[in-house]
Amino acid sequence: MVSELPLYNTVVAIEDHEDSRSSTEVGESLLGDEKQLQSTKHEPRLRSQRDAHMTSWKSYQWFISLTLQLVIMAMLLLLLRPRWIDSSIMARQIGGDFSGGGPTFLTKVVKFDADVEFVPMNTTGYLKETTIAKWNTIMPVGAGWGQPNQFPFFTTTMTHQLHCLWMMGQMFSKMETGSTKDLPADYQSHYLHCIDYIRQGVMCLGDMSLEAHAETDADDNGPGDGSWSGHHVCKDYSKITSYLEEEIVAGVRTVLPIDD
Numbered sequence: 001m002v003s004e005l006p007l008y009n010t011v012v013a014i015e016d017h018e019d020s021r022s023s024t025e026v027g028e029s030l031l032g033d034e035k036q037l038q039s040t041k042h043e044p045r046l047r048s049q050r051d052a053h054m055t056s057w058k059s060y061q062w063f064i065s066l067t068l069q070l071v072i073m074a075m076l077l078l079l080l081r082p083r084w085i086d087s088s089i090m091a092r093q094i095g096g097d098f099s100g101g102g103p104t105f106l107t108k109v110v111k112f113d114a115d116v117e118f119v120p121m122n123t124t125g126y127l128k129e130t131t132i133a134k135w136n137t138i139m140p141v142g143a144g145w146g147q148p149n150q151f152p153f154f155t156t157t158m159t160h161q162l163h164c165l166w167m168m169g170q171m172f173s174k175m176e177t178g179s180t181k182d183l184p185a186d187y188q189s190h191y192l193h194c195i196d197y198i199r200q201g202v203m204c205l206g207d208m209s210l211e212a213h214a215e216t217d218a219d220d221n222g223p224g225d226g227s228w229s230g231h232h233v234c235k236d237y238s239k240i241t242s243y244l245e246e247e248i249v250a251g252v253r254t255v256l257p258i259d260d
Contacts, residue, residue, distance in 0.1 A: 095158075095205060095235065103243060105235040112230060114223040121222075123173040135166050135258050138237075140244035144257035153254045156244060161201050164194035166258045207232055 093104050117134045120126050136143075139159065171187050174180060184190065209230040218224025247253040 103239075105239050105243075107233050108236050110232050110234045112228050112232065114225075114228055119169065123176040126169050126173040127177070127179075132166075132259060135162070138162065138241075139258055140241040140248060140255055142245055142248040143255040144260065154252070155254055155256060157201065158240070159244070159255045159258075161198055163256060163258050163260065164198055167191075168194050170259070209233070 092098065092100055096102055096104070118131070120128075120131060125131060139162065143159065168191055171183060171191050174183055209232045211227050211230040213226030213229075217226040221227075244253065244255060248255055
């Protein structure tokens with residue numbers, strides 16, 4: 001038979017246990033309050049430090065953003081610079097005035113052909129009036145009109161080149177036919193000047209058209225020669241002469257006669 005414990009002993013044991021638990025909870029509560037108090041004390045300092053870091057980062061962020069934008073702009077300029085250069089070059093049409101003035105002429109593909117009406121196969125034919133009349137058909141209307149009486153005046157390279165070619169053919173034909181008495185006193189220097197002048201004009205335009213040559217090419221430099229096989233990208237010549245005629249009438253340019 002189990003003996004029963006006295007009631008007061010049980011009550012005391014329960015009270016001791018509750019007192020022990022109560023003191024533990026109080027201690028833990030005090031410890032928690034102390035930690036919270038310490039955390040509360042440090043919170044303003046942490047917030048202040050965080051705010052300082054954020055302010056510093058924002059200032060650096062502005063600097064970094066600006067630097068990156070400048071770097072990107074510099075890279076874009078480097079990438080676009082060749083295009084700007086190309087655009088500025090293309091704005092000056094080959095064979096146009098260096099100032100960029102005047103129209104941009106349309107181009108067309110032209111096949112060169114030997115034409116004995118411009119260059120007869122015999123030297124006496126070159127001296128005929130019909131030949132010079134043919135050359136005048138490729139000069140603008142008004143050439144030789146309003147001869148310059150004051151300086152400076154402005155001519156045109158293309159018509160100067162045509163004049164040179166005509167004069168070279170005339171000088172050669174007169175020397176071949178023994179008509180040197182009709183040559184100007186400066187014909188030798190004039191002839192050599194024209195060679196050098198046309199040389200530089202040819203180099204300037206730099207025609208890169210392909211010319212096909214075959215074993216069957218004629219050996220007389222006539223229509224059957226391979227040098228006439230090329231197809232060339234040329235300005236529309238009719239537009240050029242029309243523009244020059246307007247310039248002549250306006251008094252902007254002086255175009256000397258082809259046989260001047």
